[in-house]
Amino acid sequence: MSGAAGAGGVGAGGGAAGGVAAGGVAAGGVGVGPVDAGADGAARGIRLLIADDEHLIRGALVALLNLEPDIEVVASAADGVAAVEQAIATRPDVCLLDLEMPEADGIEAATRILAAVPTRVVIVTRHARPGVLRRALASKVSGFVPKSTPAEELAHVIRDVAAGRRYIDPEIAATALTAERCPLTDRELDALRFSRSTMSVQQIAERLHLAPGTVRNYLSSAMTKLDASSRHEAAERAWEQGWI
Amino acid sequence: MSGAAGAGGVGAGGGAAGGVAAGGVAAGGVGVGPVDAGADGAARGIRLLIADDEHLIRGALVALLNLEPDIEVVASAADGVAAVEQAIATRPDVCLLDLEMPEADGIEAATRILAAVPTRVVIVTRHARPGVLRRALASKVSGFVPKSTPAEELAHVIRDVAAGRRYIDPEIAATALTAERCPLTDRELDALRFSRSTMSVQQIAERLHLAPGTVRNYLSSAMTKLDASSRHEAAERAWEQGWI
DNA sequence: CTAGGCCAGTGACATTTGTCATGCTCCGGC
DNA sequence: GCCGGAGCATGACAAATGTCACTGGCCTAG
Numbered sequence: 001m002s003g004a005a006g007a008g009g010v011g012a013g014g015g016a017a018g019g020v021a022a023g024g025v026a027a028g029g030v031g032v033g034p035v036d037a038g039a040d041g042a043a044r045g046i047r048l049l050i051a052d053d054e055h056l057i058r059g060a061l062v063a064l065l066n067l068e069p070d071i072e073v074v075a076s077a078a079d080g081v082a083a084v085e086q087a088i089a090t091r092p093d094v095c096l097l098d099l100e101m102p103e104a105d106g107i108e109a110a111t112r113i114l115a116a117v118p119t120r121v122v123i124v125t126r127h128a129r130p131g132v133l134r135r136a137l138a139s140k141v142s143g144f145v146p147k148s149t150p151a152e153e154l155a156h157v158i159r160d161v162a163a164g165r166r167y168i169d170p171e172i173a174a175t176a177l178t179a180e181r182c183p184l185t186d187r188e189l190d191a192l193r194f195s196r197s198t199m200s201v202q203q204i205a206e207r208l209h210l211a212p213g214t215v216r217n218y219l220s221s222a223m224t225k226l227d228a229s230s231r232h233e234a235a236e237r238a239w240e241q242g243w244i
Numbered sequence: 245m246s247g248a249a250g251a252g253g254v255g256a257g258g259g260a261a262g263g264v265a266a267g268g269v270a271a272g273g274v275g276v277g278p279v280d281a282g283a284d285g286a287a288r289g290i291r292l293l294i295a296d297d298e299h300l301i302r303g304a305l306v307a308l309l310n311l312e313p314d315i316e317v318v319a320s321a322a323d324g325v326a327a328v329e330q331a332i333a334t335r336p337d338v339c340l341l342d343l344e345m346p347e348a349d350g351i352e353a354a355t356r357i358l359a360a361v362p363t364r365v366v367i368v369t370r371h372a373r374p375g376v377l378r379r380a381l382a383s384k385v386s387g388f389v390p391k392s393t394p395a396e397e398l399a400h401v402i403r404d405v406a407a408g409r410r411y412i413d414p415e416i417a418a419t420a421l422t423a424e425r426c427p428l429t430d431r432e433l434d435a436l437r438f439s440r441s442t443m444s445v446q447q448i449a450e451r452l453h454l455a456p457g458t459v460r461n462y463l464s465s466a467m468t469k470l471d472a473s474s475r476h477e478a479a480e481r482a483w484e485q486g487w488i
Numbered sequence: 489c490t491a492g493g494c495c496a497g498t499g500a501c502a503t504t505t506g507t508c509a510t511g512c513t514c515c516g517g518c
Numbered sequence: 519g520c521c522g523g524a525g526c527a528t529g530a531c532a533a534a535t536g537t538c539a540c541t542g543g544c545c546t547a548g
Binding site: 429430431454455457458461462474 | 493494495496497498499504
Binding site for chain 1: 298299300301302303304305306307308311368370389391392393394395396398442444472473474476477480
């Protein structure tokens with residue numbers, strides 16, 4: 001339907017992608033850790049933290065965003081815990097967090113960061129699942145973009161968020177709004193979580209301190225609700241929806 | 245350690261790679277296209293093509309590598325087919341291809357590109373699986389790096405490759421050399437391939453035009469060889485090794 | 489030619505899964 | 519206080535899955 005998703009001023013993507021402005025700092029070393037701020041002449045530069053577990057991607061994002069004259073990358077981290085530490089140490093204006101990270105995922109890191117530092121968070125993710133968006137918003141995240149976003153767009157998003165606005169990828173927002181809420185019960189979710197890995201019902205039952213039959217029951221009812229024909233399929237489906 | 249990775253009998257296969265002439269032009273669709281070269285004073289810049297299906301990553305890599313004074317990104321593509329077209333159109337010195345791409349994966353694209361254009365290929369991948377490295381080398385790829393590579397390293401790799409040398413990530417090379425070769429028979433692989441999706445034995449049997457019992461046999465023997473306790477686990481394991 | 493490997497199939501069998509009918513408890517509504 | 523429903527739990531039963539033993543065809547190396 002009409003832009004409920006609009007989330008107010010969603011970027012709406014006014015054309016003007018514009019080439020990346022050149023100039024700026026051609027940062028050299030991209031190691032993890034606080035980045036040397038250097039002469040801080042800029043009047044209103046946005047101080048940014050970047051967290052992504054893939055070294056190459058992290059470095060590339062740093063390079064990309066440092067090209068923007070009004071953005072300055074002040075820290076980068078390779079996992080959720082490091083991101084929290086860096087955020088506390090450098091107090092950035094905006095934190096760009098990858099969702100898939102070891103130690104603590106993007107949402108967990110966002111929660112901890114927002115509890116400790118006055119800043120704003122943008123979550124970036126490869127698989128944009130509706131349920132995850134919901135959880136992200138519940139954690140007071142300000143922005144949510146998939147990795148399929150055009151590179152030029154990212155700077156706009158960061159500026160929007162720095163200015164106090166929110167940005168939700170319209171595509172995901174629409175999906176999240178149409179997708180019905182999770183019909184599964186807590187126990188069913190428990191069982192499904194374990195079913196994603198290769199684990200026998202027995203093993204799941206032990207982990208959950210339940211009788212094997214009970215686990216099968218949960219799995220079965222979950223399969224019915226999700227219209228799946230095996231627990232693996234059901235688990236896969238629940239994962240795609242972001243319910244587990 | 246760059247060189248290393250002699251990889252012994254990589255050539256082995258010797259199979260007559262199919263002709264793979266780049267046939268008719270496929271659908272245009274893909275917005276990405278040649279990058280404006282601009283006035284180019286540089287005498288010996290490396291002309292680079294970048295292919296990655298994630299827009300954000302692609303853009304970030306372009307930004308990262310364009311920062312290098314001796315590298316010039318002349319084309320970018322979002323899928324394997326587009327990469328081949330771009331490579332033919334722009335004849336770059338080096339092609340940086342993501343392994344995971346729609347239409348044609350990195351290795352397939354590399355094969356086609358190398359058959360049509362005198363250039364060199366570097367494959368980048370998220371999950372560096374030994375078997376895939378083997379296949380990549382068989383396709384005459386010059387470089388193979390995981391996305392966990394430090395960003396600064398990438399430019400070195402591209403320069404090495406442009407100079408005619410090869411670069412194989414030492415970590416993956418070591419794994420590939422220690423890891424034993426695939427112990428599975430062709431039929432077992434067929435059956436396993438289908439087992440990765442959620443499919444009953446019956447369905448697999450139909451696809452393969454085999455009796456259900458036969459499929460179960462293949463699956464069972466594969467499970468034994470891979471020390472797995474379910475076909476899903478076996479399929480997962482074979483996938484991790486890059487055998488399917 | 490013959491042994492041995494891979495392929496294809498069959499049938500019997502034990503296990504693992506998925507389905508169902510059935511209790512139990514804890515709610516909220518009337 | 520009673521009812522109905524949702525969630526939790528279980529055991530019995532049927533179907534799918536994995537294991538084993540064995541037959542035969544085809545091809546290749548010795």
